[in-house]
Amino acid sequence: MRIISLNVNGIKQAAEKGFFEWMIEQDADVVCVQDLQAKEYQLSEDMINPGNYSGYFFDADEDGFSGVAVYCKEPPKAIMFGLGNPEFDMEGRFIQADFEKVSIASVLFPSGVAGTPLQEHKFQFMKAFMGHLKKTLRKRRDFLFCGTFYVAHKTHDVHDWKNQQGKSGFMDEERAWMDHILGPMGYVDCFREANYDQDEFSWWPQTEGAWERNEGWRIDYQLGTPGLKRRAAQAKIYKNKRFSDHGPVIIDYDYELNGEEDFNFF
Incomplete structure (x- = not known):
């Protein structure tokens, strides 16, 4: 099972940079996309159903803001739109595809700005999402939450981390939240299950030369329920071509999506 997640920072501009052609070539089972900045009706048919994929979208109410999607090669059994929280659901932050054995969600956290109401909004979302994660643990299936969390967990997940504190x-507070999810709650940072390399970043600031010098942060995740522990066989962040200020997170799992094994690792 191959899963890809990417914050496109505007799906139309990512399409202009060749994202969909690249996506089709990767032959992933599911591709989770965040921050579309466009509504489904504003997209062309090639963006909605590229190649042999079917796209499912959850738009934000506000034009040009947020939005998430999942692209699936095989039809899911069901699609879940939103978290059941009106404040956050109107921002288009969560969509989930349910398959035979696993549910795969595309999620976009608020980015936050320290010392402003935007940071409090982010904390409120984190609190609500942790509640959702607790409920998820009571269900008898595996779940994978893919997307931009806007939290770098460890010091090796941030370039020049000493100057980024605060x-x-x-x-x-953000790192402690992640500690709790990946500690007592038992969730799995699937990327780190398979890739322990330093300087593995998924986002680079607009500062000139930051991407070329690989001065970034790892703030995009695929977080799995405990049943997915040690299921990630290979993981990487694609850097050969840029589709946005984030890089695609690609993970191959030793896991069945709909009853068939897939060991075609990169």
């Missing part, structure tokens, strides 16, 4: 995305 900034949104690397605040003590």
